[in-house]
Every structure is written in C-alpha cells, then in structure tokens.
Amino acid sequence: IRLHRAVDSFTDGHAHVLEAKARFAPGTRRYAGVVLDIAFDHFLARDWHRHHDVPLERFAREVYAALGTTRHALPERFSRMLPW
Numbered sequence: 048i049r050l051h052r053a054v055d056s057f058t059d060g061h062a063h064v065l066e067a068k069a070r071f072a073p074g075t076r077r078y079a080g081v082v083l084d085i086a087f088d089h090f091l092a093r094d095w096h097r098h099h100d101v102p103l104e105r106f107a108r109e110v111y112a113a114l115g116t117t118r119h120a121l122p123e124r125f126s127r128m129l130p131w
Contacts, residue, residue: 048122048125058087059080064083067079067083068080068083111129114129115129
C-alpha cells in the first residue's frame with residue numbers, strides 16, 4: 048500500500064502526467080487522474096511482457112495469494128475489497 052501511494056505520488060507530480068491532465072477539457076479535468084490511471088494500467092497490462100519475465104496472469108495469482116495469507120494484517124476496507 049505504501050509503495051502504491053509512493054508510485055501514485057511520483058506519477059501525479061511528473062511533468063508528462065501534468066501535461067496529459069492539462070489536455071483534458073476544463074470541465075473534465077476533475078476526472079483526468081482517474082482516466083489516466085486506467086489508461087496507464089491498460090498499457091502496462093498490454094505490454095507486461097516488456098517489463099517482467101513472469102506472465103501477468105501468474106504474477107497476479109501470486110500477489111493475490113500473498114495478500115490472502117496476510118489478510119488479517121490488511122486494513123479492513125482493503126481486506127473487504129480484495130475479493131473484487
């Protein structure tokens with residue numbers, strides 16, 4: 048969770064991300080960060096093989112398995128959301 052927040056903080060302040068957000072119409076900029084996060088996730092998943100040797104499906108299974116074994120230590124809201 049701390050890593051995710053650190054990555055979000057880094058990307059949210061990155062010059063290219065700020066430039067991309069500025070391309071949204073003024074009335075829609077409120078949602079620009081969410082839309083860009085979804086787009087970045089799409090491109091990461093699409094091109095996963097370029098960034099990691101382990102296939103995305105296997106990586107995801109391993110992450111969910113690890114989270115499942117430490118579920119008791121996770122924040123309650125996150126723990127409830129995990130199955131989704």
